[in-house]
Amino acid sequence: MEKKSITSQLSQKEFESIFKNNMKISSYSMSIKTLFSDRMQKKIDYNPYYQRNYVWDRAKATFFIESILLGTDIPPLIFFNSGGKIEVIDGRQRFETMKKFKEGDLALNIKGLLELPQLKNNTFNKLDDDIQGIFEDVKIRIFEFEVINEPKLSEYLEDKIKKEIFRRYNSGITALNTSEIDNAVYDDDKITIEFKKILKENKGLTARITETFLGNKFKDKNIDFSKILQLLRKHFVLTSFPISHYARTNNRQNTLKLLYDVVQENKIVDSSLILDFFENVKLVLTLKDFFQKNELEGNKTLYECILWAICILKIEVVPQLKEFTEEEKKKLLNHYINNKETYNTDFYHYYKEIINRFTDTANIFKSIFSYDFKDYIRDENFNARVKSLKQSENQAKLKLDELSTLRVNKPDPSFIPVEELINDLQTKRYLVRPTYQRQERINEYKASAIIESIILGIYLPPIFIYKNKNGVKEIIDGQQRILSILGFLGKQYLNENNKLVFSKNNNYKLRGLKVIKEINGARYRDLDENEYQEKILDFKLQLIEIDSAINENFQPVDLFIRLNNKPYPIKENSxxxxxxxxxxxxxxxxxxxxxxxxxxxxxxxxxxxxxxxxxxxxxxxxxxxxxxxxxxxxxxxxxxxxxxxxxxxxxxxxxxxxxxxxxxxxxxxxxxxxxxxxxxxxxxxxxxxxxxxxxxxxxxxxxxxxxxxxxxxxxxxxxxxxxxxxxxxxxxxxxxxxxxxxxxxxxxxxxxxxxxxxxxxxxxxxxxxxxxxxxxxxxxxxxxx
Structure with missing residues (x-):
């Protein structure tokens, strides 16, 4: 037993030494045409055993191919070069998607074509030669790891090194949730702007909405409006969505988005309509107070149904409804006390449970207000109406000049030391958190892994920056990495309100390091200046800057979503x-x-x-x-x-x-x-x-x-x-x-x-x-x- 323990310790020391002293990391670009040439395909193994399976569906794969055609930058592929063979350590899904498309095994799906619907059902061979050329000429950035100045590695040690690199690039992914995606998509939407204005002016109302309809405790500091706004947008249009269709999870979010977009684009929504909607919300909150005084706590599923019913009443029966009578409130109270199990949250997302609770609320409101909600529960013509709402797909052939107006003109990456960037972040030259960005979400373990990579000299994914018309550099992608560095160094940055603030993980201790284990538990100030602090400050971050001056039609929100919307991240503990x-x-x-x-x-x-x-x-x-x-x-x-x-x-x-x-x-x-x-x-x-x-x-x-x-x-x-x-x-x-x-x-x-x-x-x-x-x-x- 003792002998095995010593062997394990020696191999761990050897493992650390290779990462610190013998790891060569190259950064270069290669065209898709060269990457998938016969010669390179013989050298590249994109499916080593430690990789997961190919899991992207056609819509996700299509979205990625569209991004390439539009010139949208994509994350680098991570290779490990062991001499005669190159393994894809990170980027297997992207690599195989390009391969499938190039070889004609992927037909583009309309659900993944947000900008180029004309390409529906096209394979690579069906594209015009010019557009094929654009695809093949796209340069894919590659980070390549190679062990140098070291005798040939044992199979065990090489395997351990490759897996550590794989884990380093895959464990830090925190996919956007649906509310964060919506927060970006609707960043400039007039209705959402009005919603935000009302919420920011009334924190008490924001707190009550959060606790009543989301079931979450309200936290005043660093309010995450994304979930609240997603909820409000949903209820703003839910009366147009028959519950029998809403209860089906398939395409629910897409249909809600379609209904909301129709309201947003085709209906004049003035402030009075939005204020009236908030009056409906306040009416629910008044009922909640009454219920609680009479020992009915209620929950988010109950109040969601009541808000739906009130919105319908205001449309169909009593447009001027301001409050309920005492008798009406007592009838509602008695009904919900007797039927509270219908609103249990254990299986609230099941089809049957959704139908049951909305039908139950419809029945009690019908008995009070003599209005039949049946058309709001079921509408056999709804599918046909949704189909007619969808814009007719553009079947016209995509012309090269049309594609060129959509493509992004972007320079090669620049390299900037950590010290220079953190100093710039305290000026008005940078905006770390533009409005479409998500809240700071990275935890201390993932943040620590970023710091360990920096100390080891391992490249981080590029930081994408949009230089807007005012000359301010917005961080499109890389916010979590930047905040991890700022937090560890204890440095401030200028936020969107023009105030110097700290990261939420300010001055955190390093946790869970896998290679440099001896500094676990250390803060930045505890580290040796020459061995560690200097390495962090001198580390070069890759920046890709997209300038509005030469990209007039560029939408930073689109790039933010394309870079962060990963529906299939590797699940932890799986x-x-x-x-x-x-x-x-x-x-x-x-x-x-x-x-x-x-x-x-x-x-x-x-x-x-x-x-x-x-x-x-x-x-x-x-x-x-x-x-x-x-x-x-x-x-x-x-x-x-x-x-x-x-x-x-x-x-x-x-x-x-x-x-x-x-x-x-x-x-x-x-x-x-x-x-x-x-x-x-x-x-x-x-x-x-x-x-x-x-x-x-x-x-x-x-x-x-x-x-x-x-x-x-x-x-x-x-x-x-x-x-x-x-x-x-x-x-x-x-x-x-x-x-x-x-x-x-x-x-x-x-x-x-x-x-x-x-x-x-x-x-x-x-x-x-x-x-x-x-x-x-x-x-x-x-x-x-």
């Missing part, structure tokens, strides 16, 4: 992330087992037409192996937790961060790795045992029948329960398990979990479930004793 840093042998084994049995042993079927593999099936194998490992080597640790919900019990892995922690340690603890691999192999034995119990034919259908799901989605908890029952049965004893008996026992556990008899869910109910489960586990253990 197999996609574990795959990128875990021990190679372990990951390879898990993926092989997954592929071998995925035709029937899966959590997500691969048979679907538009299947996107987010590695959920490999994650299932990993978690079952983790449960097995805990059962053997951490006997007091409960892998799966069971929790009371509104009307049932749910079960899930208690702490997925713990799974990540276990998997991370496999790379440095040989004994632990051997034990975990053995547990993975035992999961394959369990899968084979199950196949024999099921009869080895029609396994997919038989497992669906065992889980009682039919064509519905399988649940992870079904797999956990099944493994609980069968884990100790040797494969040669499979005949001892009666399938009908097993089916009955799984059905019993599932029915208690789902509460099919609609019992009261409380701690006693959960205790009973756990008791039944343990009895059944004991039953199957006795089969082999």
């Amino acid at each position: 197999f996609e992330m574990w795959n990128s840093f875990a021990d190679k042998e372990t990951i390879k084994l898990i993926r092989e087992i997954t592929q071998k049995y995925v035709s029937w042993f899966y959590i997500k079927s691969t048979d679907k037409k538009y299947f996107i593999d987010r590695m959920e099936n490999a994650e299932l194998i990993t978690i079952l192996s983790y449960i097995n490992y805990n059962n053997k080597y951490r006997k007091d640790y409960k892998s799966v937790g069971y929790y009371n919900r509104k009307d049932k019990i749910t079960g899930r892995i208690g702490d997925k961060k713990d799974v990540s922690s276990i998997i991370e340690r496999l790379s440095v603890n040989a004994l632990m790795k051997d034990n975990f691999i053995q547990c993975v192999n035992e999961i394959e034995i369990f899968i084979n045992l199950l196949s024999k119990i099921l009869g080895e034919k029609d396994l997919k259908e038989k497992l669906n029948s065992l889980f009682n799901v039919g064509k519905a989605k399988r649940s992870k908890i079904d797999f956990y329960l099944l493994y609980d029952l069968l884990q100790n049965i040797p494969i040669d004893k499979y005949k001892l398990v009666d399938l009908k008996d097993l089916d009955k026992d799984i059905l019993l556990l599932s029915s208690i979990l789902k509460n099919t008899e609609q019992n009261l869910i409380n701690d006693d109910y959960k205790t009973n479930f756990l008791s039944v489960k343990e009895k059944l586990v004991s039953k199957y253990q006795t089969l082999v004793n």
Whole structure:
């Protein structure tokens, strides 16, 4: 054991030394034509094993290709050069999208063509030669890592270095949420500007809206208006959206945007209409006060329905409605007290729950005001109306001169020392937070990783700047990186209100460093001046500046969205992330087992037409192996937790961060790795045992029948329960398990979990479930004793 520990320490020192002293990082550009030439394709491996699968759908891929054609800058590809082979460490999705399009395997989808709808359904070969040339001539920026002045690396050490670079470029991504996207899209929208004006002038109203309709505690400092404004825009047009259609998640956001854009563009919206809308909001708040005085707390789903009903009443029945009578308020109070379960927030986003609560509110308001809300609940002609609202697609051929007017003229990157930039940020030359930017979101761990990269000399993604007509340089992309640097150095910047302010993480301590571990816990002032402080101040940041003087039609909001709207970031504590840093042998084994049995042993079927593999099936194998490992080597640790919900019990892995922690340690603890691999192999034995119990034919259908799901989605908890029952049965004893008996026992556990008899869910109910489960586990253990 001691020998293994010393070996691990030595390899860690060697690992740190290579990053500090032997890592060469080159920055260069290459045209798409050259990048995808036969020679380069023989050298480049864009799908090394630690990469996740290709997960972009056609709309996202199309959006990316459109960005290239428009001249929008894209993040660099990250390569690792190991001599004869080049691996794509970061940018696999972008690389493969360009490859698919270049080779004719991607037809452009209208949903991804925001500026060039004329290109709908075009493949690369269908484009005019001139436009093909524009695509092929686009220069793709590349950061290339290479280890120099070092004997050939061992496979283990090279693998560890590549994974660390991969994690460094992928763990910092914080995708825009829908409210942040909307905040950028509607930055100059007149209605939104009026909304903002009212909210900023009345913080009390802003606080009450936040707490009532979002269910969030209001924080006066650094108010994030994006979610509030998104909510208000939704309710401003929700009366035009029949609830039966709104309740469907498919295209809900797109339809809301369409309805709002129609109001914004085609309807005169004056201040009085907006003020009237806020009067409706205040009327809801008045009702809330009345309810609370009479011991009905209510929640966001209830008040959302009431606001919807009030807006309709003002349109259809009583335009001058200012307040409710005492009798009306009492009727509403009594109704909602008796029906408060309809507004439970546990499953508020489910179709049935949405329909039920809006219908319930419609019924009580109908009984008071004698107005039937049925047309606002269902409208069979709505789809046809939406189709007619959509602008007719421009089928005209895209001309080269039209494309040239849309393309961005951008210079090559410039390099500026950190010290120079932070000094400039305290002047009026820079605007760190233009109005379309999001709030500061980066946490101290991600910020620390940025500082560690700077000390190691690892290039950060470029910072994109728009020099507006006033000569002010707006930070389009890179705000989180800049604030991470400012916060660590304890420096101020000039905000949008012309005040010098600090980052929210001002003077933070370094946390979670993976390479320079000896400075974990240190602040900037604690670091050695020559070894660390000077390196940070001298580090060169790449800046790409787009000047309004030579880009008259350039929209910084469009670039902000294109650079930040990443719908498929790697999920933390998922197999996609574990795959990128875990021990190679372990990951390879898990993926092989997954592929071998995925035709029937899966959590997500691969048979679907538009299947996107987010590695959920490999994650299932990993978690079952983790449960097995805990059962053997951490006997007091409960892998799966069971929790009371509104009307049932749910079960899930208690702490997925713990799974990540276990998997991370496999790379440095040989004994632990051997034990975990053995547990993975035992999961394959369990899968084979199950196949024999099921009869080895029609396994997919038989497992669906065992889980009682039919064509519905399988649940992870079904797999956990099944493994609980069968884990100790040797494969040669499979005949001892009666399938009908097993089916009955799984059905019993599932029915208690789902509460099919609609019992009261409380701690006693959960205790009973756990008791039944343990009895059944004991039953199957006795089969082999």
